[in-house]
Amino acid sequence: MFFSRDQVIRVNAETEDQLQLLQALEAREEWEVDFWLDPVSTDLPIDIRVPYDSQTAVMEYLNANSIRYSVLISDLQELLDEEKVEMQKNQMKERMTKSFNFGAYHRLETIYSWMDTLVAQYPNLISKQEIGKSYENRPMYVLKFSTGGNKRPAIWIDTGIHSREWVSQATGVWTANKIATDYGTDSSLTSLLNNMDIYMLLLANPDGYAFTHTNDRMWRKTRSMNPGYSCRGVDPNRNWDAGFGGPGASRYPCSDSYHGPSAHSEIEVKNVVNLIKSHGNFKSFISVHAYSQLLMYPYGYSCRNVPHQPELDAVGTAAVQKLTSLYGTRYKVGSICNIIYQASGGSIDWSYNLGIKYSFAFELRDTGRYGFVLPANQIIPTASETWLALKHIMEYVADHPY
Amino acid sequence: MIMFIIAAVVMFSGVTGSLNVTESLEADTADMLAHPNSVPEFTEEETEILGQILDVEAEGDVMATGELNPNHYQAQRAAKVVQHYLNTRNGSPFRLFRLSRVHSGNLEDLVDSGRKYQLEITVKESISNTTEKLSASVLFPREERQGSAQVQASCDELLKVNITAQEEAFYQQYKNSQNLVSAQYLPDSHGRIDDDMRPFWHLSIVASSFVMLKESNENTLYNMAQVANVTQLATENDQLKFDGHILLHDMVSQEIIHWKLQFTWSPPEGVKVLQMEQLPHCHHCEKPQNSN
Numbered sequence: 001m002f003f004s005r006d007q008v009i010r011v012n013a014e015t016e017d018q019l020q021l022l023q024a025l026e027a028r029e030e031w032e033v034d035f036w037l038d039p040v041s042t043d044l045p046i047d048i049r050v051p052y053d054s055q056t057a058v059m060e061y062l063n064a065n066s067i068r069y070s071v072l073i074s075d076l077q078e079l080l081d082e083e084k085v086e087m088q089k090n091q092m093k094e095r096m097t098k099s100f101n102f103g104a105y106h107r108l109e110t111i112y113s114w115m116d117t118l119v120a121q122y123p124n125l126i127s128k129q130e131i132g133k134s135y136e137n138r139p140m141y142v143l144k145f146s147t148g149g150n151k152r153p154a155i156w157i158d159t160g161i162h163s164r165e166w167v168s169q170a171t172g173v174w175t176a177n178k179i180a181t182d183y184g185t186d187s188s189l190t191s192l193l194n195n196m197d198i199y200m201l202l203l204a205n206p207d208g209y210a211f212t213h214t215n216d217r218m219w220r221k222t223r224s225m226n227p228g229y230s231c232r233g234v235d236p237n238r239n240w241d242a243g244f245g246g247p248g249a250s251r252y253p254c255s256d257s258y259h260g261p262s263a264h265s266e267i268e269v270k271n272v273v274n275l276i277k278s279h280g281n282f283k284s285f286i287s288v289h290a291y292s293q294l295l296m297y298p299y300g301y302s303c304r305n306v307p308h309q310p311e312l313d314a315v316g317t318a319a320v321q322k323l324t325s326l327y328g329t330r331y332k333v334g335s336i337c338n339i340i341y342q343a344s345g346g347s348i349d350w351s352y353n354l355g356i357k358y359s360f361a362f363e364l365r366d367t368g369r370y371g372f373v374l375p376a377n378q379i380i381p382t383a384s385e386t387w388l389a390l391k392h393i394m395e396y397v398a399d400h401p402y
Numbered sequence: 403m404i405m406f407i408i409a410a411v412v413m414f415s416g417v418t419g420s421l422n423v424t425e426s427l428e429a430d431t432a433d434m435l436a437h438p439n440s441v442p443e444f445t446e447e448e449t450e451i452l453g454q455i456l457d458v459e460a461e462g463d464v465m466a467t468g469e470l471n472p473n474h475y476q477a478q479r480a481a482k483v484v485q486h487y488l489n490t491r492n493g494s495p496f497r498l499f500r501l502s503r504v505h506s507g508n509l510e511d512l513v514d515s516g517r518k519y520q521l522e523i524t525v526k527e528s529i530s531n532t533t534e535k536l537s538a539s540v541l542f543p544r545e546e547r548q549g550s551a552q553v554q555a556s557c558d559e560l561l562k563v564n565i566t567a568q569e570e571a572f573y574q575q576y577k578n579s580q581n582l583v584s585a586q587y588l589p590d591s592h593g594r595i596d597d598d599m600r601p602f603w604h605l606s607i608v609a610s611s612f613v614m615l616k617e618s619n620e621n622t623l624y625n626m627a628q629v630a631n632v633t634q635l636a637t638e639n640d641q642l643k644f645d646g647h648i649l650l651h652d653m654v655s656q657e658i659i660h661w662k663l664q665f666t667w668s669p670p671e672g673v674k675v676l677q678m679e680q681l682p683h684c685h686h687c688e689k690p691q692n693s694n
Contacts, residue, residue, distance in 0.1 A: 105592050166591075217591045218627060218649065218658045235656070254683075256656040292653070330503070332473045340475055340623075341654050368625030369500060369528065371651055375593030 003080060005052040008073035011062070013042045021065050022046055031058055047072065102174045103380045105166050108138070108203060108210050111173060115141060115202070122180045125193070131201070132271030135224045138206040140271050143176055145183075145198040153401065154197040155284040155394055156276065156356075161236050161268075161347070162220045163208025165290040167364050167374045167382055172202040172288065174383035175390065189391065192398045196283070199275075205236055205268055218372065222266050226253035234260035237287075238345040239269045242353055243301025246344030259345050269347075276351070284358035284397040285351035286390070291371050292340065292363035293331045295320050295389065298352040300336035301344035308357055309335070315396050316360065319389035326385040329365065336361065358397050362386065470507035470519075477507030479623050479654075480519035484538040486615040486624065487553035488525060493608030493673060495572055495601030496565040499557065502526040502533055516543040517620065527560045529604075534559040542620050550616045569669040572601055576642055582634040589628065602632050602644075605673065609665040610648050612675040623653035630660070641666035641674070647681075658683065 013019040022039040025031070031054040036047035050058045062069055073079055100114050119126050127144045134140055146152065159172030179198060182189050203209055207223040221233030231254035238249035241263035245251070249259035264270045276282055297312035306312070316333040323331055332339055336346065340363075348359040365374055365382045374382070470477040481504045488499040505522040512518055519540040526533045538555035576583060588603040589595045595603055606629045614624040631647040646663045660681035667673045 212591075218651075220656060250655075256658070334473060338471070338474045367500070368651075370589060370593050371625050371627050373589045373591060373593045373628055375589065378593070 003049075003051075003076040006049055006073075006076040007052075007055060007071055008036065008047060008049045008076060009069045010072050011039075011046040011048060011067060011069045013039060013046060013067070015042065018042075018065065018067050021067065025058070025061065030054075033058060049076065100177075102170070102177065102383070104376050105170055105379070106173075107213050108206055111169070111202060112139075112141070114173065115143060115176075118176060118180060119143070122183075125183055126176075126180060131275050132267065134205075134207045134268055135222055135266070136207045136210075138210070140201065140203070140206060140268065142275070143200045143202065145179055145193060145200070147193050149197075151279060151281050152195065152197045153281050153283045154199055154279065155286070155397060156199050156201075156282050156351075157286045157288065157390070158201040158204045158272070158347075159288040160202065160209060161204035161287060162289055163205045163212045164218050164220050164372045165364075166212070166372065167290045167379060168288045169203060169209065170376075170379045171364060171383040171386055172200060174380060175387060176200050176202065178383075178387055188395055192394055196394075196398055198394070199282075201272065204272070207268075208233070208236075220256050221258065222268055224260075224266060226258075229253040231258075234258050234266050235345075236266050236269055237289075237347055238343065239263065239266045240273075240345050240347050240350035242346060242349035243299075243344035246301050248300065248341055248343035249345050257343070263345065272347075273350075276354070276356075282351075282356050283402070284360075284393065285348060285356045286360050286362070286393065287347050288362045288364065288386075290364040291366055291368065291374065293329065293365060293367055294339055294361075294363040295323075295331050295333050296336045296339055296348075296361045296363070298335060298346075298349045298359055300342065300346040300349050303335070303337040303342060305335070306352060312358070312360070315358070315393060318396075319392040322388040322392050323385045326388060327381055329385055331389075357402060358393065360393060362389070467509045467511050467517075470509055472504040472507050475623075476509065476620070477504045477519065477521060479618075479620060480507065480540040480542075481521050481523050481538070482623055483540050483551050483615065483618045484521065484523060484553055484555050485525065486611040486618060487551075487555060488557060489608050489611035490615055490673070492557075492561060493604070493611060494565065494569060494669075495604045495667070496529055496568045497560075497563070498528040498604050498607060499560070500526050500528050505535070512541075514544075516541050516548070518542075525557050525560065527563060529565075530560075530563045532560060532563060551618050553615075566669070573642065573669055576634065577637050577640070579634070582636070584631075584633040585629070586631050587628060588632065603629060605644070605665075605667055606632050606646050606648055608667075608673045609644075609646060609663050609675055610650060610661070612665075612673075613648075613661050613663065613678050614650060616678075617650075621654055625651050625653070627651040627658060635664075638666070641668045641671060 011022060013022055019039050019042060025033055026035060032051050033054065034049040036049060037045055039046045115128060119128050125145055125147065129142050129144055130139050131142055132140050160169035179189065183193055184190055205222060208219050208221060211219045211223060221235050223232050224234055225232055235249065235257045238257055238259040244263040245259055250257045252258060260266055264273055295316045297316060298306050313333060320331040320333055323329060336343060348361050352359040364386060365378060481501050485499055485501040493499065502524040505524065508520040510518045521538045521540065522535070523538060524533050524535045534557045536555060536557050538553065541552040543549055583602065585599050585602055588599055588606065607626050610626040618624060627649040629646060629648050633645045635643040635645060637643060643666045644664070646665065648661050648663060650659045650661060652659065660683055662679045662681055663675055664677040665673055665675045
């Protein structure tokens, strides 16, 4: 059947007579009216679908008998068409979240639309916030996992700040989904989210990520222009205000560890700084990189121990034990400066100095066999084992408020 | 404390002969406090005294010499060089060594020759997935003109894994081939490699190891990131011959360095590198890779 321009009207019969007149209306077969709510009583509404061709006649009938009505639906077909589109969209979204391949590397646009489906599926847990734009004007989105409250103590996780480290972004995507699906079923995660919020920035360097798909798989930095040089980009993990410009970063724009003209010169970094500072209640800051299989704490800019070194080392060691328990993957634990290299201007040094005690950096799989081009079939194993370490850190943070 | 350091530094200024004594040495000391990597330009005694001062001044700093923390970067970087060395000696399309663990490390500063690392490590053969524990030493020469790192190590157990049949079959398959093999981007962006391309990937890693061994020092940590291109040339002197364009990754500087190599291989001769040339990285001419 086709319902173009059919109307659905609501009638309220005020008297018994009117009720009978409406019942008689049904008998007028030539008008083909269709009662959605039958005329049973003067207390209840009466809904009638009136085909387009009968509208003039039916309205005259009602008007002649002083029966009042209002139009509920002015064009039924239009509404049906809208509903169909909506249903198709929802079906696609469901298919997307059910069939999204976490074991593959995806382009930026795909990840962004997947994020929307995730939020749509878990609207009471997850919201998407734009924290600013990238240099090339791409939106930067955080997913906020929250069960309520107002600026609850929060945990920050960013992935993909170095764009070529693809397993980092992929792990972020899997982890966001894991948190969404496990809330309500995993008791410690549920308890954590009932008291704390989790913020995830899945693509911390969207311009760089896009560039690794279109031009250079090995691109690391942002894509900002460096005046006077044909080389673009700043190392976003040398650009933070922590020992900025010190050893372990380059002042040469063509270098892959170029620190940039000044601390927080990169908009991608500034957006995060602004969020963290204005929120003011982050208790943990975790940055995810690849590769080398390391779990590190501050400092990078100096090899001297931070005051909380013993505690951070203990937490890291315990977290790594959990990680290893899954597939036997070995990680090393230590400060950035001691474990890999001195590096100034790093994000977790900044967050630690801001007072966010539980600041950690992961370097995920592997140790160099595949390096940045880690086979996609290792994404889920990597994310799964990393989750155990992440969970341990988050649970520890939740259990040790400060 | 600072006064004591300056005093100690001033005391040695005559021996090192540097001008503008207090300023430059003070700066050096400050650099050393910030730069555990840097090799101090002092005699052994000076180094020891300064090392002690630095120890008192900065807790948690790694000692310049002596027993090393096997998980820290000093021992790890030296151990990686052993991996490169072993691959140059015994790597093949069917045999690849990877550093698995560092158990212990010790560093000696030898006045005339350089800095010598003594290591206990576990090495894994990637294809058979077997491991062997071994002792190795790595000497980084004090001056560049003295050449690249000198390594002493051997992994006899891992060499016992029999790959003769595979090597021979592979060699015969490509030795007299009319169609010379050519491949781009091994692995591809998603980490994929066709099974029949794997031996070429391995060969390229072995050839790269010659470069990585030559280029390694205490401030580098190399892995081969990707083969941009490997092309078989006509067999010469019974050696399979290849042109390769490979991307090395140095973890410390985070740079991707491009090298062109010409190398050969045969079962009896192993891999030999005929030519190697570093390419400048053209920053505005990045070409798209095979995507998705």
